[in-house]
Amino acid sequence: MKLTRRDAAAALAALGAGGAAVAVGHNSEDGRRSDDDLDEAAIRETMVAAAEVLYPDAVTGIDDFVTTFVDSRLTGETHAAGVADAVAAVNDRAESWYDDRFAALDADTRDSVLREMAADTAEPRREGSTAEEVRYYVVNELLLALYSSPTGGELVGIENPQGYAGGVDSYQRGPQA
Amino acid sequence: MSGRPPAEDIANSAGATDRTPVDDADVCIVGAGPAGALVADRLADAGHEVVVLEAGPRFDFDDRLARQEKAIRPTYSRPDVWDSDPERDAHSNSGEWFYPLNHARARGVGGSTLHWQGMVMRLHEADFNSASERGVGTDWPIDYSDLRPYYLAAERAIGVAGGDNPFAPPREEPRPMPAFEPSYSDSLFAEACDELEIAMHPVPNARNSEVYDGRSGCVGYGTCQPVCPSGAKYDGTVHIESAEEKGVTVIDRAAVQRLEHDADRITAATYATPEGEHRQEADTFVIAAGGVETPRLLLLSESEQYPEGLANSSGRVGQFFMDHLFAGMGGTLDEPTRQNHVGFLTSETHQFYDDADDEFAPFKLEFFNYAGPSPVEMALTGDDWGDDLLKRLQDGYGTHIAMGGLVEQLPREDSYIGLDESTTDNHGNPVPDVHWNVGDRALRTIERANEIQRSVLEELGVEIEWTAGPDSTGPAYHHMGTTRMSDDPADGVVDADCRTHDLDNCWIASSSVFPTSGAMNPTLTIAALALRVADTVDEAL
Numbered sequence: 001m002k003l004t005r006r007d008a009a010a011a012l013a014a015l016g017a018g019g020a021a022v023a024v025g026h027n028s029e030d031g032r033r034s035d036d037d038l039d040e041a042a043i044r045e046t047m048v049a050a051a052e053v054l055y056p057d058a059v060t061g062i063d064d065f066v067t068t069f070v071d072s073r074l075t076g077e078t079h080a081a082g083v084a085d086a087v088a089a090v091n092d093r094a095e096s097w098y099d100d101r102f103a104a105l106d107a108d109t110r111d112s113v114l115r116e117m118a119a120d121t122a123e124p125r126r127e128g129s130t131a132e133e134v135r136y137y138v139v140n141e142l143l144l145a146l147y148s149s150p151t152g153g154e155l156v157g158i159e160n161p162q163g164y165a166g167g168v169d170s171y172q173r174g175p176q177a
Numbered sequence: 178m179s180g181r182p183p184a185e186d187i188a189n190s191a192g193a194t195d196r197t198p199v200d201d202a203d204v205c206i207v208g209a210g211p212a213g214a215l216v217a218d219r220l221a222d223a224g225h226e227v228v229v230l231e232a233g234p235r236f237d238f239d240d241r242l243a244r245q246e247k248a249i250r251p252t253y254s255r256p257d258v259w260d261s262d263p264e265r266d267a268h269s270n271s272g273e274w275f276y277p278l279n280h281a282r283a284r285g286v287g288g289s290t291l292h293w294q295g296m297v298m299r300l301h302e303a304d305f306n307s308a309s310e311r312g313v314g315t316d317w318p319i320d321y322s323d324l325r326p327y328y329l330a331a332e333r334a335i336g337v338a339g340g341d342n343p344f345a346p347p348r349e350e351p352r353p354m355p356a357f358e359p360s361y362s363d364s365l366f367a368e369a370c371d372e373l374e375i376a377m378h379p380v381p382n383a384r385n386s387e388v389y390d391g392r393s394g395c396v397g398y399g400t401c402q403p404v405c406p407s408g409a410k411y412d413g414t415v416h417i418e419s420a421e422e423k424g425v426t427v428i429d430r431a432a433v434q435r436l437e438h439d440a441d442r443i444t445a446a447t448y449a450t451p452e453g454e455h456r457q458e459a460d461t462f463v464i465a466a467g468g469v470e471t472p473r474l475l476l477l478s479e480s481e482q483y484p485e486g487l488a489n490s491s492g493r494v495g496q497f498f499m500d501h502l503f504a505g506m507g508g509t510l511d512e513p514t515r516q517n518h519v520g521f522l523t524s525e526t527h528q529f530y531d532d533a534d535d536e537f538a539p540f541k542l543e544f545f546n547y548a549g550p551s552p553v554e555m556a557l558t559g560d561d562w563g564d565d566l567l568k569r570l571q572d573g574y575g576t577h578i579a580m581g582g583l584v585e586q587l588p589r590e591d592s593y594i595g596l597d598e599s600t601t602d603n604h605g606n607p608v609p610d611v612h613w614n615v616g617d618r619a620l621r622t623i624e625r626a627n628e629i630q631r632s633v634l635e636e637l638g639v640e641i642e643w644t645a646g647p648d649s650t651g652p653a654y655h656h657m658g659t660t661r662m663s664d665d666p667a668d669g670v671v672d673a674d675c676r677t678h679d680l681d682n683c684w685i686a687s688s689s690v691f692p693t694s695g696a697m698n699p700t701l702t703i704a705a706l707a708l709r710v711a712d713t714v715d716e717a718l
Contacts, residue, residue, distance in 0.1 A: 054562040157574060158575075164397075166397045170518045
């Protein structure tokens, strides 16, 4: 099932003209790393690569959908720093164990990287262990995007999932409508 | 997917910059929830100088999508959604029944209507005369007829969408908006209810079924409780903003510490802000701080004149704390039920409500539109992703169905709000002690509600998987009864006009004045009483 412009429409509206770079350098006030100055392109690439693992095989159109969503989310400075930290951690792990950045690995290896980091079993926490932050800023971030979209909802059988302003008609319709 | 501002970037920058007191105030209102907001708005219409002091912050409307993210993501607790502060909102629980107070309220401009469900029924006529009609509880000093015009005014002010209910008390005009259409699952319930001769009827919703009062119609975000990002669900900020446009001053993060007074009048409210402490004088005071903080403030304002607490010559301040009890049952069908598209209810029944007597309490029954898990919330828990996660979601969603219901709790002296002197809040004041106890009549009635729910679900062919019965019930988050209304100064805190018996210039606008609770969600009655308070305060001024 293809993620469409409808899924991304609201996020597109949040994009600034020209796609100016967003400061995603780490804030060192809370003790987090501040030297891994990832740019937006690296975040987009890594998040798309993660979504290709996290989303079911039936989903297509991931690149545009995730790129649009991520860009809209990076407008929040605190959130952007958290995503940058988590993405850096994922790439650090990929480089140190598999000698390449995360997005360059095949899908099975990307799946392994995330599981080896315990991002599948960790609690999602904004300020926690590396695994918890990856769970929050990468895994749950991307799953939230998909399953609160109409296409993600339709995969499950609900065309107006929680979080999506899908109107007040669908709740009245039967399954065959 | 929406363009979703991240939860971590909520700015909390919407509050006042000047928190100093207002000169020559006619009225000082404590609390910016729906009651305080409506009183402020109406008194502003009458030309009075009004100031509202609110302990919590002012929330930026533009952050509501980010707050919705908090509601969906498992990282955040329910109190996190509206920035509950563990120190500011500290409390104790000394009763037999645990009470999750900070799940049950939101503190800030708008009050608990920020997170409420938004169901707005009038109490039934007999609810005002429980002692004489049902042989238990106490009678209110006012009747339905006294409140009837205010109910209509409240429905218009709030914006209510609703339709005919054959069991409801008489009304003069329809609600201002048409009811929401029944859900698909309502149609499933209807077949079973027809067989059992149970009449279903629309739920009156404080939620726009069309554009109303400049606010959007519902767009189906599905997170009504605890946050409506569209503004289609009414909350107290509507009338706070209206009041401010008319010149009312609303000061957020202004926690009233004490009400200064002489023998028969309040002279000033002392309040703490981030910038320091201030003192607001006024001719008249309206306390609209809800069923917990209202009695707490009176108890904190004790003096030589009122050693047991301000306005507490009766000893009733804090007593008779009540909530509605939840009765529910649910399970799965062998067919799709189409749940969780919206976060509100469309059908209910009051058919059994007026069977109440001394043995059984009034109760209403609800037909859920959000039974079972929400797929997106399921997706954010578990240790799977990809196709495995999708299969789990597909297996877990789609066939759930459930009924709910609310049951009246009688007022009891051993159910009360007190002060826990051993624990203090962020300002060093003793925290509220929620001492909640529930009696046998309510528990019997929960069983009765469960029996009817079981008959409907079994008629429908549901495999019943859970029951919220007498042993597993919980509160509906409706705080009532703690400064009750009575004609007798020895038996109540306020009179029939909601003015305190002890103090000439102090009114209380809150569910805390309810002598009994009925089994209807309280906010429409709170709003009607608030409008009535505004009238009597205006006359007194």
